[in-house]
Amino acid sequence: SQQGEEDPQALSIQEGENATMNCSYKTSINNLQWYRQNSGRGLVHLILIRSNEREKHSGRLRVTLDTSKKSSSLLITASRAADTASYFCASLGFQKLVFGTGTRLLVSP
Amino acid sequence: DAGVIQSPRHEVTEMGQEVTLRCKPISGHDYLFWYRQTMMRGLELLIYFNNNVPIDDSGMPEDRFSAKMPNASFSTLKIQPSEPRDSAVYFCASSILVETQYFGPGTRLLVL
Numbered sequence: 001s002q003q004g005e006e007d008p009q010a011l012s013i014q015e016g017e018n019a020t021m022n023c024s025y026k027t028s029i030n031n032l033q034w035y036r037q038n039s040g041r042g043l044v045h046l047i048l049i050r051s052n053e054r055e056k057h058s059g060r061l062r063v064t065l066d067t068s069k070k071s072s073s074l075l076i077t078a079s080r081a082a083d084t085a086s087y088f089c090a091s092l093g094f095q096k097l098v099f100g101t102g103t104r105l106l107v108s109p
Numbered sequence: 110d111a112g113v114i115q116s117p118r119h120e121v122t123e124m125g126q127e128v129t130l131r132c133k134p135i136s137g138h139d140y141l142f143w144y145r146q147t148m149m150r151g152l153e154l155l156i157y158f159n160n161n162v163p164i165d166d167s168g169m170p171e172d173r174f175s176a177k178m179p180n181a182s183f184s185t186l187k188i189q190p191s192e193p194r195d196s197a198v199y200f201c202a203s204s205i206l207v208e209t210q211y212f213g214p215g216t217r218l219l220v221l
Contacts, residue, residue, distance in 0.1 A: 030208075031208060033208070033209065035212075041214060041215070042113070042200055042202075042212030042213050042214050042215050043152075043200070043202075043210075043212040044212070045209050045210065045211070048208065048209060088152065092207065092208060095164070095165070095207050096154060096157075096165065096207070097142075097154070097207070097210060098154075099151060099152040100151075101151050102151065102152075
Protein backbone atom coordinates (compact mmCIF):
# COMPACT_ATOMS: atom_id res chain seq x y z
CA SER A 1 0.00 0.00 0.00
CA GLN A 2 1.16 3.53 -0.75
CA GLN A 3 -0.63 4.87 2.28
CA GLY A 4 1.38 6.87 4.76
CA GLU A 5 1.52 6.14 8.44
CA GLU A 6 0.74 8.54 11.24
CA ASP A 7 1.45 8.35 14.89
CA PRO A 8 0.12 8.41 17.38
CA GLN A 9 -3.17 6.94 16.24
CA ALA A 10 -4.88 8.81 19.05
CA LEU A 11 -3.85 11.67 21.30
CA SER A 12 -5.64 13.07 24.32
CA ILE A 13 -4.54 16.37 25.87
CA GLN A 14 -5.83 19.27 27.94
CA GLU A 15 -6.69 22.67 26.57
CA GLY A 16 -3.64 24.89 26.41
CA GLU A 17 -1.22 22.03 25.83
CA ASN A 18 0.62 21.45 22.58
CA ALA A 19 -0.19 18.53 20.30
CA THR A 20 2.37 16.90 18.02
CA MET A 21 1.50 14.44 15.28
CA ASN A 22 3.95 12.62 13.06
CA CYS A 23 3.63 11.33 9.54
CA SER A 24 5.78 9.05 7.42
CA TYR A 25 5.35 8.57 3.70
CA LYS A 26 6.79 6.16 1.19
CA THR A 27 7.60 7.83 -2.11
CA SER A 28 9.28 10.98 -3.39
CA ILE A 29 6.99 13.95 -3.06
CA ASN A 30 6.33 17.40 -4.50
CA ASN A 31 4.70 18.59 -1.34
CA LEU A 32 3.07 17.38 1.84
CA GLN A 33 -0.21 18.66 3.20
CA TRP A 34 -2.14 18.37 6.42
CA TYR A 35 -5.92 18.14 6.59
CA ARG A 36 -8.38 18.16 9.47
CA GLN A 37 -11.59 16.16 9.61
CA ASN A 38 -14.25 16.88 12.17
CA SER A 39 -16.56 14.03 13.02
CA GLY A 40 -19.04 13.38 10.22
CA ARG A 41 -17.56 16.04 7.97
CA GLY A 42 -15.29 16.28 4.95
CA LEU A 43 -11.60 17.05 5.15
CA VAL A 44 -10.40 20.62 5.39
CA HIS A 45 -6.99 21.71 4.13
CA LEU A 46 -4.78 23.20 6.83
CA ILE A 47 -1.31 23.76 5.48
CA LEU A 48 1.02 22.75 2.64
CA ILE A 49 4.79 22.43 2.78
CA ARG A 50 6.83 21.99 -0.38
CA SER A 51 9.62 19.45 -0.75
CA ASN A 52 12.28 22.18 -0.69
CA GLU A 53 10.98 23.65 2.57
CA ARG A 54 11.88 22.42 6.03
CA GLU A 55 9.45 24.32 8.23
CA LYS A 56 6.28 26.32 7.82
CA HIS A 57 3.99 28.20 10.17
CA SER A 58 0.36 29.17 9.96
CA GLY A 59 -1.22 30.65 13.06
CA ARG A 60 -0.97 28.02 15.80
CA LEU A 61 0.23 25.39 13.33
CA ARG A 62 3.83 24.48 12.72
CA VAL A 63 4.80 21.88 10.15
CA THR A 64 8.21 20.38 9.58
CA LEU A 65 9.38 18.21 6.72
CA ASP A 66 12.39 15.91 6.54
CA THR A 67 12.60 14.49 3.03
CA SER A 68 15.65 12.38 3.90
CA LYS A 69 13.58 10.53 6.47
CA LYS A 70 10.34 10.80 4.50
CA SER A 71 8.62 12.24 7.53
CA SER A 72 6.69 15.28 8.64
CA SER A 73 5.27 16.58 11.87
CA LEU A 74 2.38 18.85 12.74
CA LEU A 75 2.48 20.85 15.94
CA ILE A 76 -0.63 22.58 17.24
CA THR A 77 0.26 25.05 19.98
CA ALA A 78 -2.03 26.20 22.78
CA SER A 79 -4.71 23.69 21.81
CA ARG A 80 -8.42 24.39 22.18
CA ALA A 81 -11.41 22.10 22.55
CA ALA A 82 -12.37 23.11 19.00
CA ASP A 83 -9.18 21.46 17.74
CA THR A 84 -10.71 18.07 18.54
CA ALA A 85 -10.71 16.25 15.20
CA SER A 86 -8.80 13.74 13.12
CA TYR A 87 -5.70 15.01 11.36
CA PHE A 88 -4.35 13.52 8.16
CA CYS A 89 -1.14 14.07 6.29
CA ALA A 90 -1.26 13.78 2.52
CA SER A 91 1.77 13.43 0.32
CA LEU A 92 1.64 14.59 -3.27
CA GLY A 93 3.66 12.41 -5.60
CA PHE A 94 2.87 12.24 -9.27
CA GLN A 95 -0.59 13.76 -9.65
CA LYS A 96 -1.98 11.94 -6.62
CA LEU A 97 -2.49 12.78 -3.01
CA VAL A 98 -1.84 9.79 -0.76
CA PHE A 99 -3.38 10.17 2.67
CA GLY A 100 -2.02 8.83 5.93
CA THR A 101 -3.97 6.79 8.42
CA GLY A 102 -4.78 9.81 10.59
CA THR A 103 -4.38 10.86 14.21
CA ARG A 104 -7.46 11.34 16.38
CA LEU A 105 -6.93 14.32 18.65
CA LEU A 106 -9.11 14.92 21.69
CA VAL A 107 -8.67 18.21 23.51
CA SER A 108 -10.44 18.34 26.85
CA PRO A 109 -11.53 21.62 28.42
CA ASP B 110 -19.14 29.81 -3.35
CA ALA B 111 -21.12 26.99 -1.76
CA GLY B 112 -18.21 24.61 -1.79
CA VAL B 113 -18.34 21.07 -3.10
CA ILE B 114 -21.88 19.73 -2.99
CA GLN B 115 -22.66 16.06 -2.64
CA SER B 116 -25.95 14.23 -2.69
CA PRO B 117 -27.44 12.33 -1.11
CA ARG B 118 -25.83 12.83 2.30
CA HIS B 119 -27.02 9.44 3.47
CA GLU B 120 -28.05 6.40 1.50
CA VAL B 121 -29.33 3.09 2.79
CA THR B 122 -29.93 0.40 0.22
CA GLU B 123 -30.18 -3.34 -0.09
CA MET B 124 -27.56 -5.57 -1.60
CA GLY B 125 -27.90 -5.82 -5.35
CA GLN B 126 -29.43 -2.40 -5.83
CA GLU B 127 -27.88 0.33 -7.93
CA VAL B 128 -26.50 3.32 -6.08
CA THR B 129 -25.71 6.68 -7.65
CA LEU B 130 -23.75 9.33 -5.81
CA ARG B 131 -23.60 12.86 -7.13
CA CYS B 132 -21.12 15.69 -6.89
CA LYS B 133 -21.00 19.30 -7.93
CA PRO B 134 -17.46 20.69 -7.76
CA ILE B 135 -16.49 24.25 -7.00
CA SER B 136 -16.91 26.42 -10.07
CA GLY B 137 -13.62 26.94 -11.88
CA HIS B 138 -11.96 23.86 -10.47
CA ASP B 139 -10.75 21.56 -13.21
CA TYR B 140 -9.82 18.56 -11.07
CA LEU B 141 -12.40 16.31 -9.46
CA PHE B 142 -11.65 13.38 -7.16
CA TRP B 143 -13.72 10.56 -5.70
CA TYR B 144 -12.51 9.03 -2.43
CA ARG B 145 -13.82 6.29 -0.19
CA GLN B 146 -13.24 6.26 3.56
CA THR B 147 -13.58 3.23 5.80
CA MET B 148 -12.22 2.39 9.21
CA MET B 149 -10.28 -0.55 7.83
CA ARG B 150 -8.73 1.04 4.74
CA GLY B 151 -8.70 4.72 5.57
CA LEU B 152 -9.09 7.25 2.78
CA GLU B 153 -8.64 5.78 -0.69
CA LEU B 154 -8.59 7.58 -4.01
CA LEU B 155 -10.97 5.86 -6.40
CA ILE B 156 -10.71 7.98 -9.53
CA TYR B 157 -9.95 11.51 -10.60
CA PHE B 158 -10.81 13.69 -13.56
CA ASN B 159 -9.07 16.61 -15.18
CA ASN B 160 -11.19 18.83 -17.40
CA ASN B 161 -13.93 16.17 -17.31
CA VAL B 162 -11.60 13.43 -18.56
CA PRO B 163 -10.83 10.44 -16.31
CA ILE B 164 -7.10 10.44 -15.68
CA ASP B 165 -6.56 7.64 -13.19
CA ASP B 166 -9.14 5.05 -12.23
CA SER B 167 -6.70 2.54 -10.78
CA GLY B 168 -8.35 2.88 -7.39
CA MET B 169 -11.77 1.78 -8.57
CA PRO B 170 -12.33 -1.52 -6.75
CA GLU B 171 -13.94 -3.48 -9.55
CA ASP B 172 -16.24 -3.32 -12.53
CA ARG B 173 -19.23 -2.72 -10.32
CA PHE B 174 -17.97 0.83 -9.86
CA SER B 175 -18.15 3.45 -12.57
CA ALA B 176 -17.76 7.22 -12.63
CA LYS B 177 -18.66 9.87 -15.13
CA MET B 178 -18.20 13.57 -15.52
CA PRO B 179 -20.46 14.74 -18.35
CA ASN B 180 -19.63 18.40 -17.77
CA ALA B 181 -17.52 20.66 -15.59
CA SER B 182 -20.18 21.03 -12.93
CA PHE B 183 -21.37 17.49 -12.35
CA SER B 184 -20.02 14.03 -11.68
CA THR B 185 -21.54 10.72 -10.65
CA LEU B 186 -20.19 7.61 -9.00
CA LYS B 187 -22.30 4.55 -9.60
CA ILE B 188 -22.20 1.16 -7.91
CA GLN B 189 -24.12 -1.62 -9.62
CA PRO B 190 -24.83 -4.02 -8.05
CA SER B 191 -24.04 -2.82 -4.55
CA GLU B 192 -22.66 -5.14 -1.87
CA PRO B 193 -22.41 -4.78 1.92
CA ARG B 194 -18.63 -4.31 1.67
CA ASP B 195 -19.26 -1.11 -0.30
CA SER B 196 -20.58 0.51 2.88
CA ALA B 197 -18.38 3.55 3.49
CA VAL B 198 -18.31 7.31 3.33
CA TYR B 199 -17.71 8.53 -0.21
CA PHE B 200 -16.15 11.94 -0.66
CA CYS B 201 -15.90 14.11 -3.69
CA ALA B 202 -13.19 16.77 -3.82
CA SER B 203 -12.21 19.39 -6.35
CA SER B 204 -9.19 21.55 -6.94
CA ILE B 205 -7.58 23.99 -9.33
CA LEU B 206 -4.29 22.17 -9.23
CA VAL B 207 -3.91 18.66 -7.87
CA GLU B 208 -2.47 20.18 -4.72
CA THR B 209 -4.98 21.75 -2.35
CA GLN B 210 -8.22 19.83 -2.53
CA TYR B 211 -11.60 20.97 -1.28
CA PHE B 212 -13.76 18.20 0.04
CA GLY B 213 -17.50 17.86 0.05
CA PRO B 214 -19.39 16.72 3.15
CA GLY B 215 -19.50 13.12 1.95
CA THR B 216 -22.19 10.54 1.31
CA ARG B 217 -22.59 7.91 4.00
CA LEU B 218 -23.57 4.69 2.25
CA LEU B 219 -24.94 1.65 4.02
CA VAL B 220 -25.63 -1.47 1.99
CA LEU B 221 -27.70 -4.03 3.86
